[in-house]
Amino acid sequence: MILYLLFLTLPVLLVFLFSKQKRLKKKTLIPPGPPGLPFIGNLLQFDTATPHLYLWKLAKTYGPFMSMKLGSVPVLVVSSAKMVKEVLKTHDLTFSSRPKFLSLQKLSYNGLDAAFAPYGESWREIRKICVLHLLSNKQVQSFTPIREEEVFRMITRISDLASSDHDHLTNLSEIMLSFSSSLICRIAFGKKFDDQEGSEVNKFDELMYEASGNAGWLFCF
Template sequence: MEVLVLLAISLPLIILLISRNYYVRKPNRRPPGPGGLPLIGNMHQFDTLNTHIYFHKLAQSFGPLMSLQLGSVEALVISSRDAAKEVFKYHDLCFSGRPDLASTKKLTYNNQDIVFSPYNEYWRNMKKIFTLNLSSSKRSQSFRPIREQEVAEMVKTIRDEATAGSNVVNLSETLMNLTSSIILRITFGGRYDGDSNSHISKKLHWLLDELKANVSTFFLADYFPVIGRFVDRLSGAMSQSEKRFNVIDAFSQQLIDEYLHTSAASTDDCKILDILLEMKRDLSNFTLDHVKAILMC
């Protein structure tokens, strides 16, 4: 009991001492910005509901280039065209990195995809492979008939509903079905069924909702790496993220297994999964996790 009391008293003091040394010793080369508090910085001032208005007010006080301290994360806010040009055109390499977020790291198999992978040698190699094999002009043109057919199907569906006397068309659902159809046909060669009674339809929409929920979940570890991981474990945020990952991983594996089972009898043109599986066979450092991570993005 005495040990627990001692830890409860000493832990906050140690944290404050570390944060004080961090702020004091670090050279002040940051752009101007609002003053913050120890540890949390400007997190208590951040307006998540009216972010654009909050940034506009800050720009009036501190200029077009200002800094915020969000926990241990330093954020640079750009509020003018000239400042954006200076950063992204002349100093793009300095700002090419991507944050190592808890919400996406697990879902992308430890950042083995392209979208969330940090800017390093691995990302450059993956981008080269992706560009040459998946996103070339020739490859994009080969999928054009699929896109045209799916758009024609969508237009026909809207026309049939209008002919039947329907005054309301759910465009969000219609466009979701169109996008899913195109992606799945290009990737797996299958036809997406947008019927609400379809098992695959429910599964896909549920997975998309889970992905959005995970990305929008607040993980304290993104702002306080050491203490945040412990708190996220206690709050259940990390375990919920792991459950989502396990379900999504199992579903991805199911789609790959079904594709491998049926692809031998298929006469369709080459699909994205064919290319990824061929890369897995040819490249020693390209695993099935890489395939799933790229499919995820």
């Protein structure tokens, strides 16, 4: 019964989506670009092995300013110095905001941090605070001993594992995760990652893996 209802409602939903998409296309003028499939756009056509060559060939056909769709996300591709100047200098305020990806919203409290907040007065104030108080040259230089010590510890750990008699592979991903976690903990919280209790370490590792997974999902597109 449920499958029967799905088969009945699916054509209606498809017609509704197609008609809505046509209305949006009539209202907004978009640059030319390769035709895509419904819902997935140009994802199946995109050459992930040599994307620069793929986009270069498309630019020969559709011009230096073309549009694509990666899934439901519209993308503008700029491939000439003149158009880059128009985007980054002449009309920079139009293109200076950030897209709202679900993964980034989860990592940045719905886009409230400096990296992914939408462009506006709030973002300018956050940037000013970061530049003056968090990322100033004096503040960054004050953490140099911590960075050097953590890098030395990481290299020593890799060297010890490589020179040990045990015949096993060295998990560099785990070592790099431990290095990143220790560096963040010492700079942000003032204590070593190794000094935390087991449950806190596991929770911090889970957060790092989740953040990496969300970032990896984003860069896949």
